[in-house]
Amino acid sequence: MSSTTHTSTIGAIGAPSRRNTELALLVFAVAIPCFAYANVGLAMTGEMPTGMLGYGLGLGLLAAVGHLVVRKFAPYADPLLLPLATLLNGLGLVVIWRLDQSQRLQQRAENLFGSFSPDAPKQLMFSAVGIALFVAVLILLKDHRILQRYTYISMAVALVLLILPMFFPAVNGAKIWISLGPFSIQPGEFAKIIIAIFFSGYLMVKRDALALASRRFMGIYLPRGRDLGPIITIWAMSLLILVFETDLGTSLLFFGMFVVMLYVATERTSWIVFGLLMSAVGAVGVATFESHVQQRVDAWLHPFSDTVMQQSDQVAQSLMAFGSGGVLGTGLGQGNSDLIGFAANSDFILATFGEELGLAGMMAFLLIYGLIVERGVRTALAARDPFGKLLAVGLSGAFAIQVFVVCGGVMGLIPLTGMTLPFVAQGGSSVIANWALIAILIRISDTARRPAPAPAPNPDAEMTQVVRP
Amino acid sequence: MNKPVRRIAIFCGLLVLALLLRDNWLQYVSADELRTHEKNRRVLIERYAQERGDIIVDGKPVTGSERTTGSDFAYKRTYKNGEMWSPVTGFASQSFGATQIESLEDEILTGNDDRLFFRRTLDMITGKKQGGGNVVTTLNADAQRAAFQGLGSKKGAVAAIDPSTGAILALASTPSYDPSKFAGNGKADSEAWQRLEKNPDKPTLNRALRETYPPGSTFKVVTAAAALEHGLYDDPDEKTESPLPWTMPDTQTELKNEGDIPCRNATLRDALRVSCNTVFGKIGSDLGKDKMLETSQKFGFNKEQFIPVRSSASIFPKDMDKPQTALSSIGQFETATTPLQMAMVASAVANDGTLMEPYMIDQLQAPNLDVIEKHDPKVMSEPLSKPNAQKLQEMMETVVQQGTGTAAQLPNATVGGKTGTAQHGVDNSEKPYAWFISYAKNPSGGAPVAVAVVVEDSDADRGDISGGGLAAPIAKNVMKAVIDSEK
Numbered sequence: 001m002s003s004t005t006h007t008s009t010i011g012a013i014g015a016p017s018r019r020n021t022e023l024a025l026l027v028f029a030v031a032i033p034c035f036a037y038a039n040v041g042l043a044m045t046g047e048m049p050t051g052m053l054g055y056g057l058g059l060g061l062l063a064a065v066g067h068l069v070v071r072k073f074a075p076y077a078d079p080l081l082l083p084l085a086t087l088l089n090g091l092g093l094v095v096i097w098r099l100d101q102s103q104r105l106q107q108r109a110e111n112l113f114g115s116f117s118p119d120a121p122k123q124l125m126f127s128a129v130g131i132a133l134f135v136a137v138l139i140l141l142k143d144h145r146i147l148q149r150y151t152y153i154s155m156a157v158a159l160v161l162l163i164l165p166m167f168f169p170a171v172n173g174a175k176i177w178i179s180l181g182p183f184s185i186q187p188g189e190f191a192k193i194i195i196a197i198f199f200s201g202y203l204m205v206k207r208d209a210l211a212l213a214s215r216r217f218m219g220i221y222l223p224r225g226r227d228l229g230p231i232i233t234i235w236a237m238s239l240l241i242l243v244f245e246t247d248l249g250t251s252l253l254f255f256g257m258f259v260v261m262l263y264v265a266t267e268r269t270s271w272i273v274f275g276l277l278m279s280a281v282g283a284v285g286v287a288t289f290e291s292h293v294q295q296r297v298d299a300w301l302h303p304f305s306d307t308v309m310q311q312s313d314q315v316a317q318s319l320m321a322f323g324s325g326g327v328l329g330t331g332l333g334q335g336n337s338d339l340i341g342f343a344a345n346s347d348f349i350l351a352t353f354g355e356e357l358g359l360a361g362m363m364a365f366l367l368i369y370g371l372i373v374e375r376g377v378r379t380a381l382a383a384r385d386p387f388g389k390l391l392a393v394g395l396s397g398a399f400a401i402q403v404f405v406v407c408g409g410v411m412g413l414i415p416l417t418g419m420t421l422p423f424v425a426q427g428g429s430s431v432i433a434n435w436a437l438i439a440i441l442i443r444i445s446d447t448a449r450r451p452a453p454a455p456a457p458n459p460d461a462e463m464t465q466v467v468r469p
Numbered sequence: 470m471n472k473p474v475r476r477i478a479i480f481c482g483l484l485v486l487a488l489l490l491r492d493n494w495l496q497y498v499s500a501d502e503l504r505t506h507e508k509n510r511r512v513l514i515e516r517y518a519q520e521r522g523d524i525i526v527d528g529k530p531v532t533g534s535e536r537t538t539g540s541d542f543a544y545k546r547t548y549k550n551g552e553m554w555s556p557v558t559g560f561a562s563q564s565f566g567a568t569q570i571e572s573l574e575d576e577i578l579t580g581n582d583d584r585l586f587f588r589r590t591l592d593m594i595t596g597k598k599q600g601g602g603n604v605v606t607t608l609n610a611d612a613q614r615a616a617f618q619g620l621g622s623k624k625g626a627v628a629a630i631d632p633s634t635g636a637i638l639a640l641a642s643t644p645s646y647d648p649s650k651f652a653g654n655g656k657a658d659s660e661a662w663q664r665l666e667k668n669p670d671k672p673t674l675n676r677a678l679r680e681t682y683p684p685g686s687t688f689k690v691v692t693a694a695a696a697l698e699h700g701l702y703d704d705p706d707e708k709t710e711s712p713l714p715w716t717m718p719d720t721q722t723e724l725k726n727e728g729d730i731p732c733r734n735a736t737l738r739d740a741l742r743v744s745c746n747t748v749f750g751k752i753g754s755d756l757g758k759d760k761m762l763e764t765s766q767k768f769g770f771n772k773e774q775f776i777p778v779r780s781s782a783s784i785f786p787k788d789m790d791k792p793q794t795a796l797s798s799i800g801q802f803e804t805a806t807t808p809l810q811m812a813m814v815a816s817a818v819a820n821d822g823t824l825m826e827p828y829m830i831d832q833l834q835a836p837n838l839d840v841i842e843k844h845d846p847k848v849m850s851e852p853l854s855k856p857n858a859q860k861l862q863e864m865m866e867t868v869v870q871q872g873t874g875t876a877a878q879l880p881n882a883t884v885g886g887k888t889g890t891a892q893h894g895v896d897n898s899e900k901p902y903a904w905f906i907s908y909a910k911n912p913s914g915g916a917p918v919a920v921a922v923v924v925e926d927s928d929a930d931r932g933d934i935s936g937g938g939l940a941a942p943i944a945k946n947v948m949k950a951v952i953d954s955e956k
Contacts, residue, residue: 104541263473265470304508322495322496323500354495359492362492362496370485374478377478381478400484403485403488411491411495
């Protein structure tokens with residue numbers, strides 16, 4: 001009797017779905033950007049911004065749609081991912097809107113292009129498209145393992161996406177764009193997800209060969225020569241991207257993601273050693289003949305030198321923005337981060353956060369990213385299938401590397417790369433692709449946390465009960 | 470597969486940690502350095518974001534602020550009677566930086582000083598706009614006007630000090646410039662600046678503090694002080710051992726006097742009155758360079774002064790042979806001094822031998838006029854004892870009563886002074902500098918003012934009288950202005 005009760009208890013109650021926690025968090029994730037929006041308006045013009053209602057409703061609507069779809073189609077999903085992403089997206093919109101109000105940037109746009117058009121409405125539209133993709137992924141992708149079927153198709157698509165920008169003209173020194181009529185797309189952002197699917201599928205099949213067939217040498221396992229094939233191929237690919245598209249960030253991101261996933265799949269530390277060696281060799285090698293990379297390194301080492309500042313004072317301006325913010329920041333709308341000029345609301349948007357929210361705000365901000373990554377890795381831990389584990393850890397790892405590379409570049413920790421800060425930086429591709437990334441993580445976490453189907457009633461127990469009296 | 474996933478989690482944590490550490494480095498450890506970096510435009514934006522505090526003379530501001538548009542600067546600096554006051558205030562220009570008080574006390578003037586932190590925070594909470602504090606100077610408007618007008622279209626400088634405190638009463642330099650002309654960032658401002666930069670007369674040079682001139686005979690006051698202080702002679706009326714003509718030691722060169730003046734074995738008093746090169750040259754040579762150096766350094770030579778604006782170091786050479794020592798002791802050879810330094814010499818004598826540290830900022834005020842810092846007069850050194858100082862005063866007073874400095878006499882005060890004419894250029898080919906240093910004493914005792922005047926390239930004769938003729942009247946008017954304003 002007691003054993004039956006026990007089994008049925010698990011089945012009846014199950015893991016809490018945590019959807020109400022998510023809803024409560026979402027309220028904050030919408031309210032905080034609304035306050036920030038009001039704050040910017042009051043600081044800059046002394047009155048509540050006129051777009052306040054539309055903006056608050058827009059963000060609230062997007063969050064509500066996201067939440068309802070999760071509630072319906074992924075009821076056991078991780079409760080933090082959606083609110084955190086909404087918060088970042090909302091704050092990003094506020095800061096883009098704040099930079100739209102900047103006299104200096106408006107003047108700059110008029111001088112350069114003849115007219116100024118605000119970016120915030122576009123960004124709100126992109127966010128809506130992002131949520132739409134998020135919804136589509138959750139509705140259409142009933143189980144993440146379906147993606148496994150598309151392993152090699154993913155490879156082909158990813159290759160095309162990565163190679164395409166080579167045939168389009170460089171924008172601001174980097175060939176990472178493809179332009180279709182009025183739209184320009186940064187395919188690297190989408191390739192990030194698609195290539196993670198390919199790596200997961202591929203490594204799941206090959207992991208045993210890569211892990212077991214090896215020789216021991218000086219305490220580490222050396223892979224066989226033919227097993228080195230894949231890592232060398234990816235390495236070569238990243239170097240080609242670096243050389244032909246002059247895109248340090250994407251190159252680093254793909255190689256880093258591959259090494260992370262290879263390590264998780266094989267549990268062999270030797271892959272990490274190999275990966276580090278190869279990236280060091282590749283980076284130094286390319287830096288010796290690529291003037292574009294050399295410039296970036298120069299700007300990183302001597303941001304205030306006259307020669308660097310003549311070319312571009314962005315890094316110096318960014319560092320001064322951070323320094324001028326100090327511990328508490330100037331307050332939203334009251335800084336001068338728009339002195340950065342070019343890319344102030346995209347690649348360098350973090351500097352505005354730094355100056356206006358200060359060290360305190362920045363720490364919170366970086367921790368939000370840390371939390372997203374942590375929830376992603378936790379999803380990987382909880383996932384029951386190796387494909388899901390690999391995909392989740394690959395996507396979270398890529399997210400972490402991207403955040404590190406962008407923030408590190410803007411803060412002068414590492415050389416600057418042309419990547420966008422997920423959810424925050426102005427730009428459609430980034431925000432849309434990252435909503436899809438979150439959707440996949442939510443899908444995996446839903447599968448992972450969903451209670452196992454109730455076991456069939458134990459026929460033996462029934463029997464004994466029948467027989468006993 | 471969970472073990473490597475956990476390790477990847479740690480790796481991602483380390484990436485975020487690295488970002489957090491870097492952020493702390495940027496926004497905490499090196500925040501101040503970046504905030505005040507010379508290439509950080511925010512420094513300028515802040516400087517002009519609100520009405521700048523004022524620089525105050527005699528209770529009235531000599532500066533102002535006006536609203537501007539068309540750039541990221543909200544306000545622009547204005548100056549009242551800028552040409553007269555620019556040697557005191559310096560300038561604050563949106564395009565060309567800031568100097569002197571405008572630069573040194575920038576934090577107070579913009580209201581960003583740390584000592585205003587509490588007030589600023591309070592203002593922030595109550596929603597009041599940040600205001601700038603004021604800098605109250607020690608200057609005397611009448612004395613400054615007398616100095617500036619006295620110099621007129623001539624090139625020169627005046628420094629006047631209150632001997633008992635070291636407070637600077639006048640600091641004029643001509644030709645001067647009006648800092649209002651280039652305070653903004655427009656085209657007219659640039660042109661005005663370019664004109665100043667190209668002007669061969671260097672109007673932006675503060676001659677009272679930053680130009681060193683050969684002091685000529687005015688330096689004999691320092692040599693006389695050294696003679697008394699080192700016991701070479703005790704009594705101003707005692708005959709000195711001074712042959713005429715006098716050949717400088719180790720040479721065949723005779724040191725010449727200006728004209729046929731009674732210098733053979735002249736007393737110190739007479740030697741100073743008629744300005745004998747032979748007597749003072751021999752005193753310097755008899756004392757030797759070490760004793761001369763000691764006394765001159767006690768007067769402040771060979772050291773920069775900060776009042777708090779920097780003043781160049783006046784020079785009394787350290788490496789000299791005997792004839793060079795003799796020449797240096799009459800203010801020739803490499804001896805060179807700022808007008809401020811010579812005013813300090815006069816003020817030390819007038820203040821019975823005690824030299825006070827010169828200063829020109831009396832108070833720093835918060836925006837609501839609360840005093841946040843007040844200067845306390847400080848003793849800098851004691852170049853000569855009180856009895857010796859009084860002997861020297863008598864001698865200098867004789868110069869004004871019966872000697873080369875009669876043009877500086879004042880009806881209601883006792884004036885002591887010394888003239889000087891410094892030759893310069895190759896073979897003295899260029900026009901000489903006319904010098905006059907003096908002090909005025911009230912009949913009731915106490916000397917309210919000591920002054921040094923130098924006039925460049927005046928149409929002076931090469932005679933010693935020129936210091937008395939050109940510079941002394943200016944000094945007289947400055948002293949008169951100070952004494953009148955005391956009443």
